[in-house]
Amino acid sequence: MSSTCFLCHRCNKPLKISPDLSAMQKRSLEAQHHASPSAKMPVSGKLEDRTSRRHHPDRGRTAQESACCPFTLLGEPSTQRTLDSIQNTILETFETVSGQKDVEHPLCVDCMDGLLEELDTQLTLAEADNQKYKSFMERESLVSDEEREALNAELLAELQSLEQEEARLTQELQDVDHQHARIEAELKAAEAESRELEQQEEQDLKDYAALKMEELELTDELSSVENQLAYVQKQLQSLSKTDILNITFTILDEGPLGIINNFRLGRIPDIQVGWNEINAAWGQTALLLFTLSKIAGLQFQRYQLVPCGDHSYIKSLAGDEMLLLFSDGSHNIFYDNKYDRGMKAFLDCLQQFVKMLKKEEGLFLPYRIHVKGGMLEDATGSGKCYSIRTHLNTEDEWAKALKFMLTNLKLILAWASSKYYSKK
Template sequence: MSNNQVFECQKCDTPLNLDQSLLNLNESQLKLLVSQKKHKLFRKANSQILKDLDPQDYIPQDRLEMYQGITNQEPINHRNYFESEDDEDDEYEDEEQNNQQQKLHDSGFTSDSNSYLVLNESDEFKENIKNSHDGDDTEDRSTDERNDFRMSTRIKTLNKIFAILSNNQEIDHPLSEDCAKLLIENYQLKFDQSQKEKETYLSFLRKLKDKDSQLNLYNEDDENNEIVNPDLLHQDLDQKLYQSIQEFQKLSVQEKENLKELKKLEQTKTELETQLSNYEQELNNLRENGLNSILKLKNKLQLELNEKNKKLEQSKAAYDVQLDHIDKLRNLNIYTRIFHISCDSQDKFATINGFRLGHKIIWPEINAALGQIVLLLVFLIKRLKLDLKNYKLVPMGSQSQIIKFSAKDAVDGTTKSKTILNLYSSDEFSLGKLFNFNKLDVAMIALLDIVSLIEAKVLSIDQEIELPYKIKNDTIGGKSIRVTSNSEWTSSCKFLLTNLNWILTFVSAHTNSEETL
């Protein structure tokens, strides 16, 4: 590293190249810059100023007593930066002078002689000196050491110069060129601001002087500033005094009013603070005591409300279900629901409640179907309030019967005889089966006769109705109702159930709901 790059900018830490004017300073110039006498005079002047000042004028009494107590216990040793540096330099210079005197003494010269001789250096003399230096290696080494010593001393002196500059200013030195430019710009701004303030003060001073000259109270040419117009002065002073007194009275009245208002405000503030403290205490009591109970009650009521809401929702759901059920019941035809008359999948046999009726059907199913027909006829007779004089239906499931009443002449008078007609049969083969078929045929004819009576009742209610198949004697729709007719019996049974379905639909549409079973 070169000698001029030992220093760095104290603001941006940039390595600095010192100017040649600083590097080429001789020893006398360096000593003049860091002269100890100047600092001693400066310290003497400062000490004289400090002696003239009384510490009690600018230091509080308690701090002054603390300082005196501490100094009595442990005396304070003051050490100045410049003194310490100068002492070290003096010691170093004294040591250097002693070394030089010792060398002179060894060479045969004494320091007692203060005289000196000036010699002109001729070319021959210079050549001899040069040759003597070239021939003496010991003196070259001593010269190099001396040069190193001078360089270190120069660097140390420059450090001292920068320290002095840093102590005298608010900026640490040395500075780079850019930082120095910024510092100059800052000082320029401060200078401009000071100039503006100076101009402001000067303008204010001019205004004061102009006002003073307008009053003509003092003679400007007179050095003693004697009053030229005392009457004008007294008049002006009296007027100002009167205005001041009036202003003082106004301010006194305003002060009293303000004091009264302040007292009222303070009283109001005290009352508000008291109310606030009471409210805060009440709030704390509520938080400590009442808040827990309120929260518990709130939670309890919330749970009850949730339960009630659940029950309400359940009731609403059940209500909706019941409404739907009622709507279904209203739209439901109970007659067709109880007695469902239709045809099988092949549309060959008529069915009532799922039981087929016709030829080549097993007898238990036929007997059950006939029992359902008897039950339907009983239901229709009651709904139509029909009075059967010659017949009585006995519904007993698959063994239902029809009781037929007939008039019989006797000696004493007319009597009725009854005949029981079994509306069922079995599939057992016997000799009497043929007779049983004849009895079943008679029962089927009686059943057809009862249907014709019901048809007559319906026509009496509504003459416009007409059944699909006409009944005549033992035929319906031109088909015989007898069992022995085989295939015709199947068709006649189908026609019979169709007419019954029509009658059932009519009864369900024209009877009143009060006329129930």
């Protein structure tokens, strides 16, 4: 005997048939085989034929299985709608509607439970509705015509009131809609403004960062400049204490010749100093007097000192003439030459400076200066004078005059150094 296979109509799970049901099916099959065909064919054809040709979701079922389970499938899709199949469908529909046939739905236990619960709920609702209808019917039968009219009037008034309420609520709803639209527009505007503010904030943050960077750079720069200033002030303080005159100018007068900054000024027959050295010594001497006059704030009369190394000279303010403080030895010693006039002019300048200093206290110069003759007087008190010019002069006397002049300058240098630099 072939095993019968059913599927649940809802979830398509295969159904396990209980032994009792299987026996029932078997008996049913045998009964169908022996039953009279006229009882099963009220309209036309055999029921077996109908059921065997019926399309079922389980298309693998044999005609015999379909015959033992004649489940009703209303409106089932069919690929071959023949007149016979249409008649079968109509017949089954008629039988079902007229209660001549029980509808069988194979369902699994879970689906069956669910279906029963659903039917229970529907039943409960139907019973409640039934109860309500009954109570209404009872009340309706108790009410008189006057009361009904009064009730109708009351209900009509209530209806009008509710309609007015509805109109009012509709108006209110429209107002709320308008308000909603307005608020939505305001919200959009606020959002746009917010976006704009965010962009502005972003830009401000960028600007702030740039300014902060600039500030840091400027702070660094300021710090650097302050360091430089502190260093320079320290240097300045140190230099202020420095005796620039003593460092720059050194005068020696121990030997037969006066020496300034290692350059000998003058020459004697035994020591023939080169003219280049003498010129350089004159340049240093001129620079010393020029510097002293600047420090003391003295403006020379008649002359202007122009210290220029070994080509220094003195400019006469009267005739704009250049009086030389350098020579190559070729000047005419028998003539009042420019070299001699230059040295004489220098002595004049020195005398002007000494005259200014003599107003101060504590300065004593051993050698008197005679500007008119271009002479320096010996300090021994003998009254002997030595000419600073080469005109009609000997090298010995010229060198002596120059050395006396340097000695005077050395004392002036020491005095000026103590006056202008020792206090600092």
